[in-house]
Amino acid sequence: MSVRFRVLSSFSIDALKANKMRSFLTMLGVIIGVAAVILMMSIGQGAQQQVLSRINSLGSNLLTVMPGAAGQFVRSGNVNTLTLKDAQAIAKLTGVARVAPTVRGNTLATCGNKTWTTEISGTTQEIADISSLEVELGRFFSETDVAGISSVAVIGQTVYENLFDAGVDPVGSEIRLSGISFKVIGLLKSLGASSGGPDRDDTIYIPVTTAQIRLLGKTDQSVNQIQVQVQDLNQMGTVQDEITSLLRKRHRLSDQADDDFNIRNITQLQTAAQNVTGILTLFLAGVAMISLIVGGIGIMNIMLVSVTERTREIGLRMAVGANKQDILNQFLYEAILLSLTGSFFGIVFGIAGSKIFSHFAKWSTAISIQAVVLSVAFALIVGVFFGYYPARRASRLNPAEALSFE
Amino acid sequence: MSTLPLISCRGLKKIYPLSGVEVHALRGVDLDIERGEMVAIMGPSGSGKSTLMNIIGCMDLQTQGSYYFDGVNTSDLDARELAALRNKKLGFVFQRYNLLPRASALYNVEIPLFYSGMYGEEVKNRALAALSRFGIDELADNLPNQLSGGQQQRVAIARAVVNDPLVVLADEPTGALDTTNSLEVMNILQKMHIEQGVTIIIITHEPEIAGFCPRKLIMRDGKIISNEISSSDVRSKEV
Incomplete structure (x- = not known):
């Protein structure tokens, strides 16, 4: 053959x-x-x-805890099941490196005669490391600023361009957010536009406490999300399980009840x-x-x-x-x-x-x-x-x- | 079985369905050809000579009747066995040589050997030996269009006999050749008949060519109408 x-x-x-x-x-x-x-x-x-x-550059060891049950398309602002205290409790778990609770809102920022509608991100100093934020001028706010409910703001490049004349050093200037006076203490380096996504430079970062109490009036201390950085990639699953059981305990959920929060990780996005x-x-x-x-x-x-x-x-x-x-x-x-x-x-x-x-x-x-x-x-x-x-x-x-x- | 002649046909009929009309190419042919005979088949165009030749050569199947070749009923053989029979026991020579135009003379002679499952040096040696039998081994590397008609027909004869067949079937082998080459080809065939005892069947229009054959069949309208066996020394007179 x-x-x-x-x-x-x-x-x-x-x-x-x-x-x-x-x-x-x-x-x-x-x-x-x-x-x-x-x-x-x-x-x-x-x-x-x-x-x-x-996606990996966003940080593959990140867990994001969101209020509301998984797959439920409610505006997270309307569900108030996550609080600052939850974030503090998560921070104490082993394997957790950093925790950044965040409240979000839109506001009208004013500086002199310029105004700009932008996003407010009320968070903690940990966000700088978690989201790889780098300061070009001045400094990021500190733990003391968060604890002291300071009226300080760190602004992104887009905000800077719209509120200040080019070349002006914004550090030390006063800006008003929804009529409340804040002191600019830092200007962030540009993160670059994420393709198709929102402009990540169009944000003002302020301490989470200040945002809740002075700006957004969230008396229940609720937050929109908690970002958790895990020490070791291999521990992602364990930490996620621990956060789940911790939050279920804290929220006093019975065994039959569904989670009133959901945890997303980059892997799912990937x-x-x-x-x-x-x-x-x-x-x-x-x-x-x-x-x-x-x-x-x-x-x-x-x-x-x-x-x-x-x-x-x-x-x-x-x-x-x-x-x-x-x-x-x-x-x-x-x-x-x-x-x-x-x-x-x-x-x-x-x-x-x-x-x-x-x-x-x-x-x-x-x-x-x-x-x-x-x-x-x-x-x-x-x-x-x-x-x-x-x-x-x-x-x-x-x-x-x-x-x-x- | 051994009592049967090499070729034995009984009541052969061949009907071609040609656009609704049936063409009766053979209307009942009985024919026996013994081993070592040299037979000429003559007759006008359309008398059924080629059809008979195709059936004898296992190239086509009869519509009716029986055909025993070398003791075997060809109707009992499948297509593969018929192909093997053509390869080993039958050799064909055609009027228009039918050499592969883009292949050398040697390659053309090698083709039947390939289909016998032979390979390597043996193929080349046997093909060369076949060519040298007819004095054209020095033309082995030539393409058919570099050869004269007589040379091409000799290559074709070499191809027909390279597997040492029992029968060589030649369909107007001299039809495209001049007198000198015709005589040469006939001498070759006659020599094979006499020296090797190869059975040879030739279709021809020309009486001189038929004159080489001790036995002459004449066909007309699908039947053999004359079967004449002359004494063996008739041909020496014709040369």
Whole structure:
């Protein structure tokens, strides 16, 4: 069998060599198809890696505790189940590095004759480390400021640009938030716009106590979220469980009751983002595969022409002893050879295309083994599928009729 | 079984369904050919010569009747066994040579050997030996279009006999050749018949070609109408 395979495949190679131009044009469909699959998948997977690395930069050891049951789409401001005391209790758990409770609100900020509507983030000094906030001028507020309910504010770049003239040092200036006077003690470095998300520089940070008591009037000490930084990534699960049982105890929930809070971690976000970009990648690959199918139809087309052209040759081969299987295999090998050779060039062009794309579009691409294996496997299936019909047609010719074919 | 002749046909009929009309190419042919005979089949176009040849060569199946080749009823064989039979026991020579145009003379002769499952040096040596039998081994690397008609037909004969068949079937082997080459081809066939005892069946229009054969069949309208066996020294007069 292997001898027969070698001989028959050599017949196929000879036939393809004899018609180089036609063989190349037939392969072109497969070349483009395979290159497209590899290119599209590398773009999709590059996007995936980019999104994931951005999410990671948010801090993968972060847990966010939100009020309200999981999956309940209520505005968190309306659910008051988390308090400052919860945050203080969480801070005492082992494995917890930092805790930053936050209340949020929108306010009208005034400085001299300039006004700007912006977001207030009432939090603790820990947020600076958790959210990687860096101060450009002045300082961030301290634990003392939080404890002393100080009216101090740290402003983001966007706030600065809208309330101050360029070049003016804002540190020490007075600004008014909803009519209450605050002293600016620091200006943050720009965090850069998060793609599609809110402007992270358009925020004023003030102590959580001040925000609750003076600005937002939250007498119940409720907070919108508590961000928890865990010491060790491996402890994420344990700490999450501990926070859950702690809060259930503190909130006096009976065993049957659902949690009145929910804990999110970056991993969940990563999973979600991975799912979305994974679907995107599959979609791109799917579109590219259509071109592979078109390439396969090209193979079938040419093989049918070739079978007709070589009818006498088929008859002669049958006369000197080829059986149906030999003829079928010879033409099938031709189709497979076309798609495999096409795949090879497709891989080369796909990888080159992906490199060129990432160079000019400044978009990192990732070539995966899966993309290569998938596209070659698919090209092979296409070759066999579309090569089989012409090959079978050749093998079913009657030897006597084939020989006398004009 | 051993009492049967090499080729034994009884009541052979072949009907082609041609666009609704049935064409009766053979209307009942009885024919026995013994081992080592050299037979010419003559007759006008459409008399069924080629159809009979195709059935004898296991290239086509009869619609009715029986055909025993080398003691075996060919109706009992499947397509694969028929292909093996053509490969091992039958050799074909055609009017238009039917060489693969893009393959060398040597390669053309090697093809039947490949289908017998042979490979490597043995294939090349046997093919070269077949070519040298007809004095064209020095043309082994030439493509068919670099050879004269006579040379091409000799390559085709080498291909037909490379597997040492029992029977060589030649369908107008000299139809495309001039007199000199025709005579040469016939001498080759006759030599095989005399020296190796190969059974040879030739379809021809030309009485001179048929003159090489001790036995002449004449067909008309799908039947054998004349079966004439001459004394063996008739041919020496014709050369």
